[in-house]
Amino acid sequence: MGKRVNEEILQNKRADHGKQIVVTLARQLTDKYGRNFEEKNLRRMLQLKL
Template identity: 65%
Template sequence: MTKKESNLAVIETNLLQVLSHLIEQSKHQVAIQTNSTLTLLFWQVGNRINQDILQNKRAEYGKQIVSTVSALLENKYGKNFEIKNLRRMLQFAEQFNDFQIVVPMARQL
């Protein structure tokens, strides 16, 4: 291998390392943004069900409504909206009932 070829190999290796680092950083940022967005979505889903359907009460009919909503959402959007997850969303929205608190918290997760 000539000196020129050797220098080119080093440059290519360094470039590959730099590019790999940039790609990995971007992938990490995408994951952070996705987690934050999903956290806010799940809070909003729980909050809307609490306010609009259950009216912040736990009536017996509410269990049936939550089950029905869960089945419809799960059918359309997948397992994230199965009943146990929907109940967690409801609990999350109950525990942190101020959206202004949830937003910075979601960014930190």
């Protein structure tokens, strides 16, 4: 999951706007799929590139 977000959404770039994208994406995924996709979990996925 983290690898896909990093490659497809963030395009392997880390910038201030990338932080906001993660927040927004986490909200959308949490609404649709549940608490497993909260921001803190999504950030962990990005770190591990799962």
